[in-house]
Amino acid sequence: MASPLLEPIRASDWDxxxxxHLLNRAGFGLTHDRLDRxxxxxxxxxxxxxxxxxxxxxxxxxxxxxxxxxSREELRRRYANATEEERRxxxxxxxxxxxxxxxxxxxxxxxxMFTTExxxxxxLALFWHGHFATSAQKVKSSWHTHQLNDVFRRNAAxxxxxxxxxxxxxxxxxxxxxxxxxxxxxxxxxxxxxLMELFTMGKGNYTEDDIKNSARAFTGxxxxxxxxxxxxxxxxxxxxxxLGRRGDFDGxxxxxxxxxxxxxxxxxxxxxxxxxAYENPEPELVDELANTLRQNNFELRxxxxxxxxxxxxxSDKAVAQQIKSPVQTVLQLASDLDYDSPxxxxxAQAAQRLGQDIFFPPNVKGWDGGRAWINANTLLVRYNLxxxxxxxxLKKEDLEMMAYLGQAGLMSQxxxxxxxxxxxxxxxxxxxxGSAQPQWNxxxxxxxxxxxxxxxxxxxxxxxxLSTPLSADQRAVLIRSLGVDGDPxxxxxxxxxxxxxxxxxxxxxxxxxEYQLC
Amino acid sequence: xxxxxTRRSFLKSAALFSSxxxxxxxxxxxxxxxxxxxxxxxxxxxxxxxxxGGGNDxxxxxxxxxxxxxxxxxxxxxxxxxxALRLTDDxxxxxxxxxxxxxxxxxxxxxxxxxxxxxxxxxxxxSMEIWHTASDSDRYLxxxxxxxxxxxxxxxxxxxxxxVALGSERPxxxxxxxxxxxxxxNPENFGWRPGxxxxxxxxxxxxxxxxxxxxxxxxFLRHTTSNAIMSSAEVKEAADRAGLDNQAVGxxxxxxxxxxxAGLIRGGLQTRIYYVAAGGFDTHANQLGTxxxxxxxxxxxxxxxxxxxxxxxxxxxxxxxxFSEFGRRVEQNASGGTDHGTAAPxxxxxxxxxxxxxxxxxxxxxxDDGDLKHTVDFRNVYAGVLKHWLGVDPQPVLGxxxxxxxxx
Numbered sequence: 001m002a003s004p005l006l007e008p009i010r011a012s013d014w015d016x017x018x019x020x021h022l023l024n025r026a027g028f029g030l031t032h033d034r035l036d037r038x039x040x041x042x043x044x045x046x047x048x049x050x051x052x053x054x055x056x057x058x059x060x061x062x063x064x065x066x067x068x069x070x071s072r073e074e075l076r077r078r079y080a081n082a083t084e085e086e087r088r089x090x091x092x093x094x095x096x097x098x099x100x101x102x103x104x105x106x107x108x109x110x111x112x113m114f115t116t117e118x119x120x121x122x123x124l125a126l127f128w129h130g131h132f133a134t135s136a137q138k139v140k141s142s143w144h145t146h147q148l149n150d151v152f153r154r155n156a157a158x159x160x161x162x163x164x165x166x167x168x169x170x171x172x173x174x175x176x177x178x179x180x181x182x183x184x185x186x187x188x189x190x191x192x193x194x195l196m197e198l199f200t201m202g203k204g205n206y207t208e209d210d211i212k213n214s215a216r217a218f219t220g221x222x223x224x225x226x227x228x229x230x231x232x233x234x235x236x237x238x239x240x241x242x243l244g245r246r247g248d249f250d251g252x253x254x255x256x257x258x259x260x261x262x263x264x265x266x267x268x269x270x271x272x273x274x275x276x277a278y279e280n281p282e283p284e285l286v287d288e289l290a291n292t293l294r295q296n297n298f299e300l301r302x303x304x305x306x307x308x309x310x311x312x313x314x315s316d317k318a319v320a321q322q323i324k325s326p327v328q329t330v331l332q333l334a335s336d337l338d339y340d341s342p343x344x345x346x347x348a349q350a351a352q353r354l355g356q357d358i359f360f361p362p363n364v365k366g367w368d369g370g371r372a373w374i375n376a377n378t379l380l381v382r383y384n385l386x387x388x389x390x391x392x393x394l395k396k397e398d399l400e401m402m403a404y405l406g407q408a409g410l411m412s413q414x415x416x417x418x419x420x421x422x423x424x425x426x427x428x429x430x431x432x433x434g435s436a437q438p439q440w441n442x443x444x445x446x447x448x449x450x451x452x453x454x455x456x457x458x459x460x461x462x463x464x465x466l467s468t469p470l471s472a473d474q475r476a477v478l479i480r481s482l483g484v485d486g487d488p489x490x491x492x493x494x495x496x497x498x499x500x501x502x503x504x505x506x507x508x509x510x511x512x513x514e515y516q517l518c
Numbered sequence: 519x520x521x522x523x524t525r526r527s528f529l530k531s532a533a534l535f536s537s538x539x540x541x542x543x544x545x546x547x548x549x550x551x552x553x554x555x556x557x558x559x560x561x562x563x564x565x566x567x568x569x570x571g572g573g574n575d576x577x578x579x580x581x582x583x584x585x586x587x588x589x590x591x592x593x594x595x596x597x598x599x600x601x602a603l604r605l606t607d608d609x610x611x612x613x614x615x616x617x618x619x620x621x622x623x624x625x626x627x628x629x630x631x632x633x634x635x636x637x638x639x640x641x642x643x644x645s646m647e648i649w650h651t652a653s654d655s656d657r658y659l660x661x662x663x664x665x666x667x668x669x670x671x672x673x674x675x676x677x678x679x680x681x682v683a684l685g686s687e688r689p690x691x692x693x694x695x696x697x698x699x700x701x702x703x704n705p706e707n708f709g710w711r712p713g714x715x716x717x718x719x720x721x722x723x724x725x726x727x728x729x730x731x732x733x734x735x736x737x738f739l740r741h742t743t744s745n746a747i748m749s750s751a752e753v754k755e756a757a758d759r760a761g762l763d764n765q766a767v768g769x770x771x772x773x774x775x776x777x778x779x780a781g782l783i784r785g786g787l788q789t790r791i792y793y794v795a796a797g798g799f800d801t802h803a804n805q806l807g808t809x810x811x812x813x814x815x816x817x818x819x820x821x822x823x824x825x826x827x828x829x830x831x832x833x834x835x836x837x838x839x840x841f842s843e844f845g846r847r848v849e850q851n852a853s854g855g856t857d858h859g860t861a862a863p864x865x866x867x868x869x870x871x872x873x874x875x876x877x878x879x880x881x882x883x884x885x886d887d888g889d890l891k892h893t894v895d896f897r898n899v900y901a902g903v904l905k906h907w908l909g910v911d912p913q914p915v916l917g918x919x920x921x922x923x924x925x926x
Contacts, residue, residue, distance in 0.1 A: 088804060190641065321735055353686065363643035371738055375688045376678060376700040376746035377708060379739070383722075384711050468736075474725050481721045504718050511710065512725055513739035 003284045005312035013314070014043045020467060021319045024518040025276050026050040026308055027119025028328055030335040047308040051157065051301055053118035063108045066142045067094075067101050069171075069225040101142035106358050107344035109149065110351075114331055114342070120304075124156035125149065126327060127275050129358070130366035132167045132199060134176035136359045141172070143226070145359050148172040160268060160298040161259050164199065168251065169221065169228035177364065180222045184236035187215040192254075194364050201263040206243060213240040217249040259298065265290035269303065276307060277318045279370060285312060320468035323373050324518045326354035332518070333386055333510070336465055338445050350385055354378050374516070386510035390503050446502050454479050454488040457497065461506060466514050474512070481505045563907060566779055566792045566823075566838040567664075569689075570816065572800030573642065575809055576845035576862025576890075579615070580629055584608040587882035588848075595805060595850040605629065606875055614813040617821035618865065626824065627867045628925060630899055631877040634861035634892025638844060642800070642858075645843040650690040652897050652916050663900055663915060664791055665694025671910040672698065672790070679749040682782065683793035684775035691793070699791075700749045705757035705778065709750035723747060756785030773819045780826040783836065790908070799842060805855040816840070820867050833869050837907050837926060840865035841896065847888055861892035864899055870907070870926045898923045 009018070019039040023029055027050065038046045049056075070078070079087050113122045129152055136145045148170045155163040167173050168191070174180045182188035192215035196206045220235030221228070240249045243257055258264055269289035273281045292303045307313055324332065330351050334342035348358065355378050356367055367373075451457040458478045462470055470478070479488045483501040509515065578595065582588045583602040602610025603619045609631075611619050621627035637655040639645045648655055652663040661669075664681060672680055681692050681699025692699035702708035712718045726743045730736035756762075762781035775794040782789065796816065801809050820838065827833035845862025861880055880890040901912035902923035913919050 323735060323739070355687070363647075371735070374739065374742050376742060376749055377686065377688075377702045379742050380708065380710055380746050380750065383743075387711055471728055474728050477721050477724045481718055504712075507712075508718055508721055508725060511722055513730070513736050513743060516739055517735065 003282070003288050005282060005285045005315075006288050006306060006310045008309040009043050009311050009314050011042050011044075014046075015039070017319065017467075018043070018314050019046060021314060022046060022050065022308060023119075024328075024332075024467065025123075025313075025318075025322070027123055028113055028331045028335075029518055030114065030119070030331060043309065047305055050120040050308065051305050053121045053157070056117040058118070059112055059116050061108075061112070063105060063146060065101055065104050066146055067098055069141055069143050071225045095140070098140060098142055102136045102145060102359055103345060103348070105142055105146055105149075106348035109358060110327070110331065110344045110348055113327070114334065114344070121153060121156045125152040126325075126358075127272070128152035128156065128163070128167075130361060130369070131271070132173065133361040133364050133366035134170075134172045135361055135363075139172045139175050144170070144172040144175070149359075157300045157304055160293070160300055161255070162298075164195075164255060164259075165252075167199075168195070168218075168255070171223035171227065174221065174223045174228070179218055182215065182219045182221070183234040184216070184219050184238075187212075187219050187236065189215040191215075191221075192218055195254075196258065198365060200258050200267060201261055202267040205261065205263040210242055213242045214249075214254045216240055217242070217254045218251040221251050262290070262294075265293045265298070269293055272300075272303070273307060275369070277310075277313050278321060282312075285310075320466075320517045322518055323370060323516055325367070325369060325373060326351040326356035326378075327358065328518065329354060329382060329516075330385075333389065337386075337389060338448075350381075353381050354385075379516075382516060383511035386515075387507045390507045390510065446499070452491050454482050454484045454492070454497070457482060457502075458488075458505075461509050465509055466512075467518050468514050470512075470514065478505055478508060481508055561909070562788075562835045563909070564783060564790060564792065564836045565903060565907060566794065566836060567691075568816075568820075568838060568840045569646075569793070569795045570799050570812075570840065570842035571642075571646070571795055571797035572842070573645075573844045573846060573858055574799040574812075574842035574862060575801060575805065575856050576842075576859075577848065578805075578809060578846075579612050579813060580605070580631065580863045581610045581612060582608060582879060582882065583610045585882055591849045591882070593850070594854065595856065609875060609879065612810075612813050614810045615817035617814075617817035617819070618867075619817070621821055621824055621867055622873065625873040626869055626871060627820075627865065628871045628873055629875045630864045630866070630894055630923070630925070631875060632861045632880040632890065632893030633841070633864045633877065633896050633899060634844070634890075635895055635897070636892075638860040638889070638892070640844065640858040640860075642843060647690060649841060649843055649896060652900060659917075660693070661695070662689065662691035662693045664689075664691040664699070664793075665696075666915045666917070667694075667791075667904065667908070667910065668692075668698040669694045669696050670914045671908070672696075677749070677752075677788070678745045679752055679787060679789055681791045681793070682753070682779075682787070682789045683795075684778055685793075685795055689793050689795075700745070700753075701793075702750075702753070705753045705762055705782070708753055710747065753782065753787060756782050756787035758785070760785030773815060773822070776819050776823040777826070780823055780830065780832075783827070783832050784830040801846070802851065802855040802857060805850075820865070824867060837866065837868040837870060837903065839899070839903060840867075845890065848882060848885060848890065849888060860886070860889040862890075864896070866925055868926070872925055876923065876925065894923070895920065899925065902926070 016035070016039045020029070020035055023031070023035060023038060026047075038049065041049065079090065082090070113119075113126075116122050129149065132148075132152075134145075134148060136142070139145060148167065151163070151166045151170055155166060173191070177191035177194055178188045179191040182191070189211055193211045196211065196214070197203050216236040216238070217240055220231045220233075222231045222234065223229060235250065237248055239246060242249055242254060243261065245257060247253065249257075266286060269292075270281060270286045273286065273289060289303055289306065292306055293300070296302045312318065330347040334347065351358065352360075355373055361367055449457070449460050451460050458475055461478070462475075481501065482497050482505050484492075484497065577588065577592070578597055581597040581602045583597070583599040585608065589596045597610075597612055599610075601613045603613055603615065604610045605622065609629075611622075618627060622629070635648060635655060639648060639655050647653075650662045651659040653659040668675075668680060675698070676696070678698050678700045683689050683692065683699065683701040684703065685701055686703060688699055688701040700708075710719065710722055712722065726740055726747075728740070730740050760781035762778060762785065779792045779794060782792075796812070796819075798808070798812055820840070823838065824833065827836050841864050842862055845859045846856030847859040849856075851857055876894075878893040880893055882890075884891065897916050897918075897920040901916060901920040902925040904910050904912040904915055905922040906924065906926045912922055
């Protein structure tokens with residue numbers, strides 16, 4: 001029997017709040033003019049707009065700064081006559097170039113998320129990046145990092161099984177989980193284990209022996225300098241026992257068998273619902289979504305459509321109950337404050353400071369998300385970041401602070417220096433030189449707001465920035481911070497609110513728990 | 519272990535460093551008098567954990583300089599016999615650990631040999647997770663050993679600043695049911711910064727004081743906000759009392775973080791456990807120069823930290839423990855480095871330390887697939903620190919009975 005939770009939402013229930021919710025979750029909440037457009041649609045048309053994203057134009061800005069990997073032969077040829085010192089120098093230079101390229105790739109991706117007409121495609125790419133996590137810290141290649149990012153984008157709402165194959169055969173994953181060196185003599189269990197534990201079935205649905213046997217099956221899945229290769233001489237052709245089946249399985253067989261397990265559709269349905277809607281979903285809801293996924297041979301679109309249409313997706317359990325991810329926080333902040341072209345590398349570093357360093361997930365589990373985004377420090381950074389944007393016209397000290405904000409995580413989890421703050425530093429000096437550093441134009445922002453009374457002013461700010469309403473007490477604090485004596489319902493007339501009070505109030509509004517939710 | 523700061527903030531901090539030494543000793547006593555005691559913290563004992571991220575090469579840190587197998591396995595990388603700083607008849611310290619050696623000679627440092635755990639995991643994150651959660655290598659625990667210490671042994675304290683990690687992330691070791699412990703890079707930047715046009719701090723506190731339904735996400739955020747407000751205020755006060763008001767001190771960089779920790783202890787912050795991380799120890803290639811620099815920073819950092827504590831009169835209260843998630847393989851590899859290995863030495867520093875070499879040095883003739891076999895389980899060291907230094911029963915913290923090593 002169908003769960004009422006997955007009954008489609010009625011057209012008569014569609015309103016601005018629900019449209020905003022869809023915008024926040026199926027995209028990054030970037031309003032521009034989208035909110036009006038989506039509110040005016042029927043719910044089914046709105047969901048189609050997101051899910052059938054290929055109808056929208058593709059942003060065509062492929063990165064042109066990636067460093068193509070060199071073949072072993074090419075490397076040998078280049079350094080045949082080099083001294084050890086020269087090789088070391090070349091290697092250091094190369095690594096430095098790679099670090100810069102990865103930093104640029106972060107900015108490139110944020111730019112894409114910010115400007116795309118296909119928000120769900122990028123939101124899913126970010127999901128897959130956290131799901132099939134690989135870190136550039138180990139992979140050390142901008143080329144392979146982008147290659148996998150592109151796999152996520154091209155398969156974002158496609159077929160999950162096909163995506164799993166593509167990831168398993170990407171040089172980035174092959175290197176990250178060490179399958180490149182997996183031979184019949186020394187099978188490496190890293191990929192085999194995570195494939196089952198984190199990527200498809202979840203813990204408890206297989207044994208240590210299943211891991212050992214499937215690791216043998218994946219021997220030979222390797223990579224040359226730029227693509228997947230199957231090394232037949234590495235492969236263990238012996239018989240394996242896997243999830244109760246017996247045969248001389250190879251990697252392709254293992255993936256086939258994994259996708260026959262009910263656990264796989266359950267695991268993915270639950271994880272996707274958690275990412276898009278809410279944590280700890282009802283079991284019957286997961287069952288039904290998993291069913292949809294299986295019946296469609298792991299094509300994701302039917303299930304995604306079902307999710308975004310579901311009444312449960314628009315319930316109080318879902319709306320304004322999710323903690324924005326750091327990426328969502330910085331993108332939404334820039335959009336909320338009407339930046340046309342925010343400083344993307346600074347934003348990438350701010351997101352890092354908030355706990356999400358894209359292309360450098362903390363480990364193969366990706367980011368835990370939810371409440372794990374929040375600790376005393378990251379929360380204060382969340383509150384301070386808009387303060388710098390709102391109250392500063394990006395003066396030198398503020399840029400220094402931005403640079404500082406971007407500097408955390410210089411040491412990543414396993415302790416290597418992970419990123420170079422140079423790009424931020426050069427931005428600082430560019431700004432010093434009076435270059436075209438994008439500035440937030442507060443004048444325009446407040447001029448575009450139409451408010452007649454202090455009450456109106458707070459309501460306008462609240463409507464624009466928050467997905468959840470403030471209490472009367474909180475509104476009173478904000479009205480007080482506008483510096484208006486007397487009746488907050490009285491027209492301001494020819495006594496406009498001084499700008500410094502507007503800024504202070506805006507910063508306060510953005511320094512709330514409410515603003516962390518979407 | 520490097521970071522860039524702008525020239526200006528560097529100059530600013532340099533100026534402040536020079537004035538830091540002037541912080542009068544009575545300030546320390548005053549601060550201690552002022553700070554209210556929290557339960558179980560009457561003796562004021564502090565544990566400082568230094569994490570060497572990336573897998574420190576134990577064999578080139580504590581060198582078996584009489585062992586031919588060592589030199590056979592490491593023809594280029596081996597530390598020469600006449601360069602090693604002699605600890606015992608067959609063990610010497612890497613020559614870059616001169617700072618640590620002076621502590622050892624003063625009877626304030628211990629080396630624990632061969633520390634690891636059964637069925638070692640050579641993945642950085644998994645191995646680090648094992649050290650943080652103190653789990654068996656085939657088990658996953660949702661809480662960290664320090665978090666469980668807070669949960670079990672800090673009753674009556676709801677103060678998140680009982681644990682302080684210098685850096686942007688709260689270490690997994692701090693995870694517990696009570697969620698105690700905070701992380702920050704720099705006391706100066708750990709706080710809400712009101713706009714520069716009007717003073718809105720009180721408004722900020724009021725906005726975030728508003729009640730929310732118990733257990734809701736909003737409630738969680740408000741709770742974390744009030745923790746942040748409370749801890750940042752206490753941290754700032756302690757930093758101010760200690761004269762730690764510059765921009766550069768708190769960065770995750772090892773030495774700077776140590777200066778911050780010493781300052782916060784001097785300033786009377788009632789923190790039981792500090793966590794400091796230094797990275798870069800993943801030396802797969804060209805290990806020689808890199809590892810030298812890393813060890814020099816560790817050794818010198820420990821020595822100057824201890825000196826600072828002694829100047830401040832707080833040294834008797836502090837124990838420092840140094841670990842890494844694993845050591846390196848015995849044999850050097852083809853690219854002048856070493857690959858992920860297993861057991862490695864730990865260090866302890868402090869006035870109370872039972873100085874000397876503890877544990878058995880793993881054999882170089884009896885290897886496990888090219889790797890050292892551990893002789894001491896790291897949880898025996900944790901148990902020793904918990905029992906003999908922090909004065910608590912290790913079993914509820916570690917979840918299993920482990921003999922407490924006599925390290926202090």
